[in-house]
Amino acid sequence: MLDPRLFRQDPEAIAGALSIRGYDLDLESYRDLENARRELQTEMETLQHERNVVSREIGVAKRDGLDIEPLVVAVGDLGLRLDVVRKEFHKVQDELQDFLLDVPNIPDDSVPAGETDEDNRELYRWGDVTEFDFKPRDHVDVAGSSLDFESSVRISGSRFSVLRGPLARLHRGLIQLMLDVHTDEHGYEELYVPYIVNRASLMATGQLPKFEDDVFMVRSDTDSFLIPTAEVPVTNMVRDTIVSIEELPLRYVCHTPCFRRESGSHGKDTRGLIRLHQFEKVELVQITHPDHSWEALDEIVNQAEVILKRLELPFRAVSLCGGDLGFASAKTIDLEVWLPGFNRYREVSSCSNFLDFQARRAQARFRSGPQARPELVHTLNGSGLAIGRVLIAIIENYQEASGRVRIPEALVPYMHGVQFLEFED
RNA sequence: GGAGGGGUGGCUGAGUGGACGAAAGCACUGGUCUUGAAAACCAGCGAGGUUAACGCCUCCCAGGGUUCGAAUCCCUGCCCCUCCGCCA
Structure with a gap:
């Protein structure tokens, strides 16, 4: 939520700033x-x-x-x-x-104008796009029966997945690698959190009241929802609390499944693991002093990149344009990994600075001294990274003509030393 | 799921219809004293709204109600604790 005082003082200025998003106040x-x-x-x-x-x-x-x-x-x-x-x-x-x-956050001045993801600004690229001396296949073809959609459709329906054997282990290994890097090397505290949250928590991070169609409600109880991202439970660690200034910044890393209705995406991205109702993600969340949130955004982007670099996957960073920006975000940097099977970059991380937008809804505050009045913190988060899509990237970038897939070196220890995965059709 | 007890400031905790935004203690801040520190003593010390200011209004878990007047009485909900049951 925006500052009601700012609203009273200068609503025209807010309306002007929101037009960057294409939002009509x-x-x-x-x-x-x-x-x-x-x-x-x-x-x-x-x-x-x-x-x-x-x-x-x-x-x-x-x-x-x-x-x-x-x-x-x-x-x-x-x-x-x-x-x-x-x-x-x-x-x-x-x-x-x-x-x-219902009013979204004001985009930062550096956010590019534009309406769709085609207007996003590419900031830089890392790594060379993978070259093949054969025609690369997409992950569905390469993984064969290890990616068992016949079962997932029978068990649950479309947009779910069953991973089998070594593929499931690789999936688990990715989670472990990411958690290890962020805790051991980046100083994050690892959390285990509930996957069902209440209405107040979703209000705080901004999914409610506007986007109720995007989240799954637990049917027996209208005040309980499946989390669409770990951002919700983790950011709500500080809802209705006052932390002391010495505790800032708080850095939390958390692996959770994410549940999304994907109600607006019928017919889009129906192939493979790209867009599912349930997927895993390792999430980075920072709670910072208002003076330091922009540094923290750079930090989160860098820390997410470390994973892609460790896995030697080519990627690029883009700054989302106003029209593509999430409801609560003032600025978002996406990391997009190269997918040879799709011949394009796809998002694997989205890193955002929400300034005090979520903090105000959450009443998440800090005190700079024993006598000082409480002030709102800033909140940020970034995927570090989305597991399913990184799994796709590994399968597609490391596939060989024979059909086997090489395991990137950083993951080998998590695979008990196995260096190649062989898949059956 | 059953039975009982409870939610008051940063914390502990008093307050059962009228000067209560709330005793007392702890913590914290400033001062006196001290070479310094501790102790002792003095003073201050919740949040939000509104105002140029004085002030005014609201907040004792949340929402309703009774009353001229509610932290206090009544109803509903949420949460916590104890005991029993069930359970990975």
Whole structure:
């Protein structure tokens, strides 16, 4: 959520900044709500004051043994009037709150203009695009029966996967490698968290109330949802808390499955492991002092890159344009790995700085000293990395003409020394 | 799942209808004293909104209700604790 004070001061400036995203702020509705709120609040507080004064007099009179009847009469229908005004005030206040919760974050000045992912700005590339002396196949063809969609469709339906044998081990090895690097080398604390979260947690990180269609609700309980990303439980570690300044930055790494409805993507990316209802991800989350969040974003991008470099996978970094930016993000850098089977780069990491947007919803604050008033922290996160898509990248980039796949050196220890995977058709 | 007990400031904890945003202690901050520190003593010390300021309003888990007036009484929900049951 954006700062309501900023909204009151200069709503036009906010509307202008949001147009970078292609978001059309309804200034007229805002002004109507805000004016109504102000009037009702003033009126309500005046009435409350009157009531408090008389009530106090009644108390004194009663204590002194005086007749309180005249005073009680004097209060008259104050209570009734107050009731009416208060109800109206709460109604308007709720509407205003709903309005503000639906407004996305303001993009940083460095965010490129544009509407779709084609307008994203490439920042740099690393590694050479893999060359083959044969026509590379995509991961579905290479993995053969180890990628068992016949089973996953029977068990669950489309957009799920069953991995078998060595492929499942490789998948697990990737998770271990990433967690080890981020904990041992990058100083992150590893967390294990719930995969079912409540409404308040999803409100805090920004998935609700606007994007309820994207998350799975646990049917027996309308206040419980499957996590769409570890960002939700991990960022909510600090919801409604005040940390001391010495504790910042907090660095958390967490591996979880991610569950997504993918409701807006029917027919898109239906091949293989690219877009599923359930996939694994290792997530990096930082909670920082507001002065240091931009450095932290660079840090997260670099740390995610370390994994790709360790696996010797060619990739590029792009800065998302305004139209492609997530709801809560002020700036997002994606890392895209080269996929020979698709002949294009595909996202494996998305690193975002949310500034105080999530922190305000979450009331996540810090105190710079024992006497200082609490201030909002900044929150960031980045995939470090998406497991399924990295698995695809390894299969496709390391495939050989014979059909076997070489295991990148960094992963060999996690595969008990195995250097090649052989797949059956 | 059953029975009982409870949610009050950073923490402990008093408060059962009227001057209570809330005793007391701890912690913290400033001062006195001290060569310095500790101790002792004095003072300060929750959050949000609004105001140029004085001030005013709100907040004692959350939401409703009773009342001129609610931390206090009533209803609902959430959470925590103890015992029993079940269970990886």
